[in-house]
Structures are given as structure tokens and as C-alpha cells.
Amino acid sequence: MNERTTWDTLVVGGTVLTMEPECEPIPNGAVAVSDGRIAAVGPCEQLLEQAPTCEVLEATDSLILPGFVNTHSHLAMTLVRGYADDLPLKEWLEKRIWPVERQHMNRDTVRLGTELAIAEQLLAGITTTTDMYFFGDEVAAALETVGMRGMVTEPLIDFPTPRCATPEEAMDKQRELIEAYRDNPLIFPSIAAHSPYSVCAANLVKEAELAEEYDVPLQIHLSETRWEVDQLISEKGSSPIAYLADLGVLGERTIAAHCVHVSPADIEILAANEVGVSHNPISNLKLASGVSPAATMIEAGVKLGLGTDGTASNNTLDLLRDAQLMTLLQKVITGNATALPARTAIEIITRLGAHVLGLEDRVGTLSPGLEADLICISTKGAHATPIYDPFSHLAFAARSADVRHVLVAGKLLVRDRTMQTMDLESIQARTKEFATSLAG
Template identity: 55%
Template sequence: MGVGVEKNNVKCELIISGGTVLTMTPESEPLPDGAVAVTSGEIVEVGGAADLLGKYRPARVLDAGGGIILPGFVNTHTHLAMTLLRGLADDLPLIEWLEKHIWPTERVLMNAEMVMLGTRLAAAESLQAGVTCVCDMYFHAERVIETVVAAGLRAVVPEAMIDFATPSSATPEDALAVQRDLLERYRSHPLVVPAVAPHSPYTVSAAHLAREAELAEEFGAPLIIHLAETRWEAEKIKSEKGVSPVAYLADLGILSERTVAAHCVHVTEEDLGLLAELEVGVATNPVSNLKLSSGVAPVPQMLELGIKVGFGTDGAASNNTLDLLRDAQLASLLYKGLTGDPTRMQARTIVEMLTIGGAKVLGLSDRIGTLEAGKRADVVCFALDHPRSVPVYDPYSHMAYAARSSDARHVVVDGRVVVQDRALIDTDVDSLLDDVREAATRARELLAT
């Protein structure tokens, strides 16, 4: 006869209990009155609350209050520091928005101090919305890393490259040097995944794209790039290269299973075949694409082909929030309306794309995206304490159609409680908002000169 575990004999640091657990593992069913046990930032067991509370002696119990316990959301594409540019220029097409407003403003405004402030604001907004992992794409990457780590936010962080001077790199060669340094120093960091990020096929030369791909290959790192976002881009690349943006990057050898391709709106059937064949991950940004009138990505077709797809918000300058749940819910309704098929983008699919789908896009599905033993403890508890929150017959349906990001009651990243009872634990929000308002006043004065 085997030796049983004595009641309350196993120590653990944290048990999250008091709710219905959605593990998001394949074919899993909701687990009513479930719990998640955590030690050293790792999930050690998921099961019934009575069983786990009887087996373990936790240092702390986090009560979900009868809500829904699920993996933290993964924002597969954003520009964190651009929260400081929220509302700066709206109701414009992408190229005019970039060339006449965003890039000129970034050159004079987004120094290292401002990038840190914008990133602090973005981290606070993201965590309070249930987002536990982001894929950034911006400048002053060292400062971004410092800021997200302090906030307790998991992140993929590159130094972005463009073929002209950026706020942090005078030349593409400077950006490459920063990327290599980050890849060497942060390759084993518990929260940060360093990456490379050529901006797009129309802002980075073929030679520099190739060097970026070589660097990503050398370190086994993600390569993040905007791809096929607008009709203008598709027509420009077609006229100059004779092929679509996707085919152009495929011909250059840029695309692989480590590529995170943001947008992929203007893609052909042949392009979709290439994305599937090369195992590219797609970060779809439905609200930003709609706001900039860039179009609608063929996400249902991508999913049918087995392409990895996760949701992204893009930057707050083109969204204008980092509310990933809102964006995912809108996407579900958008595709139902466009196709006339109410079975498209079903509730569980939406929740999968927010969690394990996003983790797969970023190459992090071995660490996050599901609640199971051995994974890192990135967990969010959504409250059911609002009149619109009851009754709940199907928790997947509730998350896809009724929940709001403001319902994120508790948020845990790598076993660390960063939001409790909707409040950020380690961030003085009032002070942060004052700092942002003061920076915005300085920005207006600077831009007026």
C-alpha cells in the first residue's frame, strides 16, 4: 500500500481558490470550486479547492470570491510607451498618422525618461485589465525592461529597428548592437524575453531584414514585425518587389516559427498558405485596424489553416486603450456580423486566443497560457459581483460576451500578486497619473514650439 499525504503536510506559498477554474488545457471542462496551488512562481497542482486546501499548508490564500479563475491574458502586440501619445492624432489613415504626427513627435518627445513613464502607465493599465504578458515593440528597450520588471509584468521586449534614426538609435547598426546586448544579458530572465524587431518591410531594407533574421536565429529569439497591415503597404511592396509583403519576407528567409507578424490584414490565400507552412504566429489587432481603417484580418481562415493567432491591442495611440478583453469581444462580434455566421469565433475560441493562443504566438506556451502543473503562475480572477455578471451558465460565454476588464479582481504574475481587489499592489496610481498629466503638459509646450 502506498504512503498517503498527511493532511496539510505539504507547504506551498499560495493557493488561489474560491472560483470556477478554466485551465485552458485541450478538451478541459470548467472546474467548479477549483483551486491553483503555487510555489516559487510555479503551479504545482490544480484541482478541487477542498482537496488542495486539505493537502497543502499555504502561506497565503487568495480568494476569488466565487468568480472565474483562468490564465492571464497575453497581449501579442503593443507599443507600451505610446500610452503617452493617446489621443494625440486620431481619425487619420496609418501612413499620414505615422509620417506627419507619430514619428515627428517621437523624435522630439520620447526620450528614455518619457518611455519609462509611458511604460509605467501601460503596465498599470494592462495589469488592471487582466493582462499578464505583453509583446512590446518600441525604443529604449533597456528602460522598458527595467520598468516592466518593477511592475511585475511579463514581457517580450525588443529594441525596434527602422532604417532612419529612432529616439534611441541613430542608425540601424546601433539598434542591432542594442539588440545583441539585450539578447546576451536577458536570455535567461524569469520575466523578460529579449527579441529583435525590424519595423516593417517598407521601413527596413532587405539587407537589414536579413541581419535581423540572422540575429534571431543565432539566439533562438522572437522576431517581431508589422506585416501586411494596410492596402498601401501591400500595393507598395507589390509594385517594388513584384510579390506580396508576406511572399517578400518568405523569399528573404525572414519568416519562421519564431516570427510574430502583427496585423496580416491584406493577405491572399497564397500568403495564408505561407504563414501556415512556415508556422508564423499572427498578432491580430482588430480595434487598431478598424480605427485606422486598415481593414479586417481574415482570422477565421487563419484558424482553420492551423495558423497561431493571438490578440493584440497595438499602441494606445491607435486604439486608444490597452483593453485586450474589449478588443477580443469586439472581434468575436465583428466576424459573426461580416460572415453572417453566428458560429464563427465562438466563446471558447476567444478565450483560447486571449490565453494559450497568445502564448503560442510568442513561443511561450511551455511556460504560460494554461493552468497546469509545471507552468508559471500567471493567473487572473474575474469577479462576478456586478448585475451584468449573473447568472453564469457558461464561463467561456461570460468571458467572451459579458465580462469587462474592470472585473479583473486579482492578478498574479509568476506567482506574485500584483493586483488584489482591483488595486495595484506596488504602484501608487495617484502619483503615476499626476506624473503623466505633468508630462503631457510639457509635451504640449514642446510640440507647440
């Protein structure tokens, strides 16, 4: 007797890249989705035979791979995209960004900016994101409503934020967020302390203790600028990384954004403590912070993922663009054209990014049993002809606008570049109204 299988969706016809270690591309492949998870991966003909009545999502002339994982961002900052450019980090933050945030960022505007960020990311193939912005519960609600996966928090900093008057209040909000979302399949709560220069030692330690108590990640900006490193060395006598290590703050739960100015000793500390580094190359270029030695960190055994950072310092949430620039930059700063090759770049925005967030058992590969977060990237364009190696194509030629379909937890959120679970036009119209009020 011919055994029939019941699946919810069968994505068929493209070249499948599972992104498992050593995976080989499967031409004319298919991915079966059942109950929001990957049920099977294999040649199209074989899977169609197993489930002839399954709902089929056509992906001919596409690459089918896991959705991208953005390991660092400030989502609602889409509202200030292009509002303050061509400034160094400290001046940019203190004179332009923080004053606007104090005046204009509230629950409603954070929701609006986050919704825009969700659409922008999904349309760029990002299925898991990481947020470090205020009103974390609103961010979580926005993600959940649309159906996108994401890590959320309520960031702590030693001065009043648009949400919290004191660091203690931020800690309370972090606890509430964790209690509310700790068992949610889409939303992953986390702790976030802004940076070693904006949070005192006592609060840094308390934050690390909270992360340990709840067994959730701890996000922090770390060694982003030369100014920060010089400041910590003059105040504390050690580099920001050594300082956090001495406080006992660094560990496998840490997601350290940037790590641009790192010494060989710092890299050893990051590797020994199993810290996850979120490399943000475009933001670091735009604010003239520098170029992180990402390839050297990977060689030293540091877990490394990629982040867009917020759109005020990028100015897009286009992780593929960051990945492409990352590999080119690593080649030029090492003087070695073999540094950070194409396949590694794509691993960094899929499987390795998931590892940085501690989500490697859920997303990052198209492995049976994992969440069905997958994207189909069209290979019909002139710039996609020919393709000798799909990894090379993704790392050096593909565009995020080639993303056709996007599924998160088996749910189709983007079909043929159209958002299925939100009204993007109305969000864009409201964002333009916000921008008009800000500019006026």
C-alpha cells in the same frame, strides 16, 4: 499519516478555467502556487485539506484563469493616447506620431509611459505583454521592477529613431538586450524590424539571421494596410508576405503583427512557415486598415494571438475588449454566427497567444509546473448574472474592470483592483504633466 503539503499561496473559491485543451470548468475550485509556479489545480475542499496552513487568496464569485497574453504593443505610447485620432495610418504615423516621438520620447518618458502601460494592462488582466518600442532596456527594467512578464526589443527601422542613429546601432542594442536578458524568467528579449516597407531587404535578412543566431522571436508589422500591399507589389512584384518568404525572413520565430490584407496564397505561406500572427482588430478598425480574416487563418492552421497595438491607435490596452470585438467581427465578415466562437476567443488571449510568443511551455494555461500567472475576474456584477457558460461570459459580457486579483510568477501584483508593486497615482500625475507640456 496525513501528508501535509507546503504551498506559498492557495487561490480559492472561484470557478477555475485551466485553459488546457478540452478543459472543463472546475466550480468552487482552487489553484495552489509554489515557488512562483502552479503546484496543483482542483476542487477547493480537496486542496485546502492538503495544505491547511497555506496563505489563502479569496476568489469566491470569480473566474480563475491564466492571465491574458498581449502579443503586440508599443507600451510607452500611452503618453500619446488620444493625441492624434481620426487619421489614416500613413498620415497618422508620418505627420503626427513620428515627429512627436523624435522630439519628446527619451529614456525618461519611455520609462514613464511604460509604467503606465504596465499598470493599465495588469488591471485589465494582462500578465504577459509584448513591446516594440525604443529604449528596450528601460522597458525591460520597468517590467522587471513591477514584476510583469514581457517580451522586449530595440526596433530597427531604416531611419534614425529616438534611440538609434542607424540600423546598425539598433542591431547592436538588440544584441546587448539579448545578452542581458536571455536567461531572465520574466523578460524575453526579441528582434524587431519595423516593417517590409520601412526596412530594406539587406537589413530584414540580417535581422532574421540575428533571431536565428540567438534563437529569439522576430517581431515585424506585416500586411497592415492596402497601401503597404500595393506598394510592395509595385516595387518588388510580390505581396509583403511572399516577399519576406522569398527573403527567408519568415519562420516559426516570426511574430507578424496585423496581417489584415492577406490573400489565400499569403495564408498558405504563413501556415507553412509556422508564422505567429498577432491580430490587432481595434487598431485596424481605428486606422481604417481593414478587418483581418482571422477565422480563415485559424482554419488554415495559422498560429494566431491577439494584440492591442499601442494606445495611440486603440486607445486602451484592454485585450478583453479586443477579444470581444474580434469574435463579433469574424462573425460579421464571414456571415457565419458560429465563426470564432467564445471559447476560441479566450484561448486566443491565453494559451494560443503564449504559443505565438513561443512561451507555451511557460504560460497560457494553469497547468502544474507552468509559471503562476493567473487572474481572478469578479462575477458579482449585474452583467455577470446569470452565467451558463464561463467562456460565453468572458467573450461577450465580462469587462476588464471586473479583474480583481492578478498574480505573475506567483507574486500578487493586483489585489482587489489595487496595484501592489507600484505607485499608480504618481505615474498618472507625471503623465498629466507630460500631456500638458505636449499640448502647450
